[in-house]
Amino acid sequence: MKFDADKMTGYFGEYGGQYIPEILRPAITELEAEFKKAINDKSFLEEFNYVLKNFVGRPTPLLFAENATKALGGAQIYIKLEGLANTGAHKINNAIGQALLAKRMGKTRIIAETGAGQHGLATASACARLGLDCEIFMGEVDIARQRPNVYWMELFGAKVTAVTSGTKTLKDAVNEAFREWTARKSDTHYIIGSALGPCPYPDMVREFQRVIGREVKEQIFAYGNKLPDVLVACVGGGSNSIGFFADFLEEKEVRLIGVEAGGKGDNPGEHAARVAGKGADMGIVQGYKSLFLQDDSGQLTVTHSISAGLDYAGLGPELAYLAEEKRIEFAKAYDDEVLNAVKFFAKHEGIIPALESSHALAEVIKIAPKMAKDKVIVANMSGRGDKDIFITAHALGGDTWVQFLKEEVARYGNE
Amino acid sequence: MEMNKKLEQIKNKKISLMGHIVGGYPDVESSLKAAKGICRHADFIEVQFPFSDPSADGKVIEGASYKAIDAGFTVEDGFKIVKELSETTEAVVIIMTYANIVYKYGIERFVKKAKENGANAFIVPDLPYGSDEGLSETAEKYGIGVIQVISPGVGDDRIKMLGDKSYGVLYVTARRGITGGKTDIGAETEEWIATVKRNCSKPIALGFGIKSNSQVRALSGKTEIVVAGSYFVEKITSLSKGSDFEGELAKAAQELLS
Ligand SMILES: Cc1ncc(COP(=O)(O)O)c(C=O)c1O
Numbered sequence: 226m227k228f229d230a231d232k233m234t235g236y237f238g239e240y241g242g243q244y245i246p247e248i249l250r251p252a253i254t255e256l257e258a259e260f261k262k263a264i265n266d267k268s269f270l271e272e273f274n275y276v277l278k279n280f281v282g283r284p285t286p287l288l289f290a291e292n293a294t295k296a297l298g299g300a301q302i303y304i305k306l307e308g309l310a311n312t313g314a315h316k317i318n319n320a321i322g323q324a325l326l327a328k329r330m331g332k333t334r335i336i337a338e339t340g341a342g343q344h345g346l347a348t349a350s351a352c353a354r355l356g357l358d359c360e361i362f363m364g365e366v367d368i369a370r371q372r373p374n375v376y377w378m379e380l381f382g383a384k385v386t387a388v389t390s391g392t393k394t395l396k397d398a399v400n401e402a403f404r405e406w407t408a409r410k411s412d413t414h415y416i417i418g419s420a421l422g423p424c425p426y427p428d429m430v431r432e433f434q435r436v437i438g439r440e441v442k443e444q445i446f447a448y449g450n451k452l453p454d455v456l457v458a459c460v461g462g463g464s465n466s467i468g469f470f471a472d473f474l475e476e477k478e479v480r481l482i483g484v485e486a487g488g489k490g491d492n493p494g495e496h497a498a499r500v501a502g503k504g505a506d507m508g509i510v511q512g513y514k515s516l517f518l519q520d521d522s523g524q525l526t527v528t529h530s531i532s533a534g535l536d537y538a539g540l541g542p543e544l545a546y547l548a549e550e551k552r553i554e555f556a557k558a559y560d561d562e563v564l565n566a567v568k569f570f571a572k573h574e575g576i577i578p579a580l581e582s583s584h585a586l587a588e589v590i591k592i593a594p595k596m597a598k599d600k601v602i603v604a605n606m607s608g609r610g611d612k613d614i615f616i617t618a619h620a621l622g623g624d625t626w627v628q629f630l631k632e633e634v635a636r637y638g639n640e
Numbered sequence: 641m642e643m644n645k646k647l648e649q650i651k652n653k654k655i656s657l658m659g660h661i662v663g664g665y666p667d668v669e670s671s672l673k674a675a676k677g678i679c680r681h682a683d684f685i686e687v688q689f690p691f692s693d694p695s696a697d698g699k700v701i702e703g704a705s706y707k708a709i710d711a712g713f714t715v716e717d718g719f720k721i722v723k724e725l726s727e728t729t730e731a732v733v734i735i736m737t738y739a740n741i742v743y744k745y746g747i748e749r750f751v752k753k754a755k756e757n758g759a760n761a762f763i764v765p766d767l768p769y770g771s772d773e774g775l776s777e778t779a780e781k782y783g784i785g786v787i788q789v790i791s792p793g794v795g796d797d798r799i800k801m802l803g804d805k806s807y808g809v810l811y812v813t814a815r816r817g818i819t820g821g822k823t824d825i826g827a828e829t830e831e832w833i834a835t836v837k838r839n840c841s842k843p844i845a846l847g848f849g850i851k852s853n854s855q856v857r858a859l860s861g862k863t864e865i866v867v868a869g870s871y872f873v874e875k876i877t878s879l880s881k882g883s884d885f886e887g888e889l890a891k892a893a894q895e896l897l898s
Contacts, residue, residue, distance in 0.1 A: 247768060
């Protein structure tokens with residue numbers, strides 16, 4: 226369904242809204258008005274598409290994963306290689322869209338939160354490309370586990386600020402970015418990296434990510450297929466999934482599956498599965514109403530995932546609504562299943578999916594064998610896994626990797 | 641004390657104090673004693689019910705909130721503090737918290753419980769007027785209300801509207817940003833106060849970065865109420881277990897007004 230900006234309410238059923246302190250109202254009102262104008266403005270869209278083509282590298286390929294299909298012996302598996310976009314994930318689509326919008330509003334400075342570092346990286350890259358100052362807020366825990374991205378962000382000229390409050394992960398980085406935004410004058414735009422936050426963010430992020438599904442539709446037809454039977458995407462806040470699903474929401478015969486972080490187990494604190502797991506309830510946090518993992522008093526609970534990008538207590542409001550409507554089914558993948566999926570698809574297809582995306586691929590491994598051979602599954606590989614080398618090489622490479630790191634440190638010692 | 645009665649009482653006062661503490665920090669008992677001490681000199685007391693993600697607060701109050709939650713703070717503890725303060729002090733007791741704490745408890749249930757325990761007003765920055773889940777309407781039904789918060793950059797029309805809707809007083813932040821930090825009371829602040837005054841006839845409570853008696857003196861006669869939060873929380877942090885929280889905080893409040 227085409228998006229009608231004039232009818233945007235910020236609500237998806239009961240979910241969404243604009244729960245913001247007064248101090249943010251001028252900035253959010255300005256953003257809302259500008260987004261409504263821009264998304265219907267031909268010249269803005271032309272510029273956006275130009276950058277997507279010539280800088281991001283769109284369209285990203287749709288791979289027919291023939292070897293994996295054979296190995297699993299069921300449905301035909303296609304993988305949208307979104308991770309081949311510049312900076313390695315779908316995050317760049319939204320970062321470019323919002324950075325262009327910020328320029329239109331005359332902003333000179335961008336702030337953003339990041340979990341896995343992919344959104345921070347995309348934002349830093351967009352800012353370098355478009356000539357904007359950039360500061361990225363990142364939890365201390367995430368800095369430690371996604372170090373390569375910190376280095377690249379700094380190379381792009383961004384300032385990376387460590388967030389040491391709360392759980393020191395994604396949600397705390399969001400809080401810190403909001404704090405910074407309230408303190409700044411009108412020169413700053415906050416690029417939220419997922420389909421969450423107060424209106425207009427969920428709508429805006431979906432519109433900038435919609436290109437993923439739009440391309441898939443063309444590409445799957447170009448392979449000579451009809452509509453796919455199943456689409457699978459991982460769900461953190463929900464930006465890659467909603468962008469992937471958006472153009473298929475009306476095609477009721479297409480099953481849509483969102484995969485959440487099953488983490489280490491089903492107890493509170495061990496996972497980040499808001500729909501497919503236990504411990505989430507309706508709440509109002511970080512500007513929107515949705516499902517949040519929380520305790521009986523309304524305090525957000527600690528989350529865990531092997532992937533920094535899915536390790537978030539809240540769920541984008543549109544996803545929560547579509548879960549309630551049963552339009553999107555939710556599943557979860559445990560950490561070990563995720564690592565197994567990385568291994569499986571690397572070996573069979575020569576791709577290195579990000580740990581986040583590997584949640585979707587783990588679900589494919591589960592469902593494909595049970596489906597008939599003429600059925601088609603498309604999974605979104607939202608990112609590539611280069612950034613995860615310190616996690617995957619440690620988990621899968623074992624002693625040789627640790628030995629290498631020790632030797633590397635020793636080499637530095639001799640310099 | 642009831643809001644309107646208090647406003648009548650402070651009419652001729654040069655400046656009144658609104659103190660702010662974090663409930664349950666460092667523990668329920670000490671936070672209550674600290675608040676009692678502040679109330680010897682303050683006409684209003686804000687009891688913050690801590691939240692895991694206090695995105696409008698700076699390091700000091702944020703840190704205190706985490707400690708209170710880690711120490712096991714519950715909403716019921718908050719009501720206990722409120723009850724004791726409303727029964728033993730002359731201050732208007734205000735509950736300050738974030739949307740999710742009220743929402744999870746249930747709006748009506750929260751308001752009813754607050755009223756029963758003697759609270760007179762609420763401040764919930766992320767339940768803005770117009771999308772407050774019925775908080776102000778419900779509070780009104782119970783004979784209490786919501787104090788609206790405004791900050792520099794908000795337009796005149798919105799100041800008028802929020803001033804009109806706000807319960808008793810209008811909470812005005814002295815500058816942009818979050819709690820804590822420092823605020824210089826200068827020409828810019830005075831201009832901002834004048835803008836608010838032009839659009840709102842209610843008494844205003846000016847807060848954010850109020851930490852010294854010189855600031856309070858500079859504001860005397862310009863704003864009816866000053867709010868101090870991080871100042872008191874820092875004081876509480878400096879005290880060791882078993883200190884005389886009540887006496888020390890009374891002294892801190894007195895110093896601010898001296
Ligand atoms: C590669 C990748 N996929 C997925 C996500 C999850 O976010 P979302 O649900 O918004 O797509 C992230 C977040 O950092 C990511 O880096």
